[in-house]
Amino acid sequence: VGPIRYIFPAFVVAMWVVCGLGLASGQWTGIHWAMLGLSHLGCAIIFSNFVYVFSYGYGISMMLVNLLVMAWRPVPAVLLIGGLGVAYGIRLVWFVYRRYRSQGYSANRTRGDAANAGVPLPLRLFMWISCGWLMTFIAMPAWLAAGSSGAITAGILFGAGLMLAGLLLETVADQQKQVAKRSSPVAFVSSGLYARLRHPNYLGEIIFQIGLLAVTAVSATSPWALASGVAGPLYIVILMYYAARDQDAQQRRRYGDDPAFQAHQRQSGSLLPAL
Structure with a gap:
């Protein structure tokens, strides 16, 4: 997605640097290697x-x-x-399973299968390694939440509240889009949350990640801990920004001549609702 092809590798290198500094200072320990191993296990589906x-x-x-x-x-x-991270994962897997099985997603599924057939092994290995590191660092705020006592503070509650709000927004947005695509697979979605906001699902993801950043901010006890908790969520926020821009451009190419689409563009915002 445009600049993401450069931003993602830069973030992965930054994560390697954080790991190296953590090893040198004794802050990267066995739990982090275990997290990394499980992340790569999950990403092996590539x-x-x-x-x-x-x-x-x-x-x-x-x-x-x-x-x-x-x-x-x-x-x-x-x-x-x-627990909120686990709930996020369960929701995502279930949503993706239902979406891939839906009739309205058949064209995307066909394109995805065609793209998969042309991906060489070296690229799969590179993305497997890179995504495994990313998933590890997205989960770092949960590790940081242990803190010195592991108590639920006001800051932890604030971050958790943002995570829950983002998760709920993303869930509702995905469901509304599924329903709309089921009834009209080729039309753009402009009902429900999409009436004033073109990408409420991406906004939900961003809010969830900001919640993780808030947890990091109140839990990190060293510059290294702060860097380890910021890297993953910050990348996802940037990714969602560029994904929304890319989706807007795709929709303009596909529906740009439709007067109804033009009106919807004027009445809606990309990642913030139009008033």
């Missing part, structure tokens, strides 16, 4: 279908890694933040 790593791989990794952190230190703050 060897079945390349495009699945961004959907099933993301959801499975979120479930596995957050469950690991919860088992490692089952204190209230970790159970809350990790």
Whole structure:
């Protein structure tokens, strides 16, 4: 998606640097290697279908890694933040499963299968490694939530509230889009949340990630911990911004001559609702 092809590798390199600094200072420990291993296990679905790593791989990794952190230190703050991470993963896997089976998604599924067939093994390996690191760092805020006592503070509650709000918004937006596409697969979606906001699903994702950033801000006890908790969520926020821009451009190419689409563009915002 445009600049993302450069931004993503830069973030992955930054994560390697954070890991190296953590190893040198003794802050990167066995739990982090275990998180990394489970993230790569979840992302291994890329060897079945390349495009699945961004959907099933993301959801499975979120479930596995957050469950690991919860088992490692089952204190209230970790159970809350990790539990929301697990809920996110379950919702994503279920949504993707239903979407891939829907009639309205058949054209996208066909294009995805065709793209998968042409992906060489070296690229799969590169993306498997890179996405595994990304999924690990997205789960870092749950590890940070353990803090010194693992208690649920006002800051943890604030971050968790944002995560829950983002998760609910994304869930409702995805459901509304599924219903709309079921009744009219080739039309643009302009009902429900989409009446004033073109990408409420992306906004929900951004709010969820901002919640993780808030958890990091109140939980990090060192510059290294802060960097480790910021890297993953910040990348996803940037990704959603560019994904929304890309979707807007695609829709303009597809529906740009439709007067109804032109009116909807004037009455709606991309990532913030039009008033």
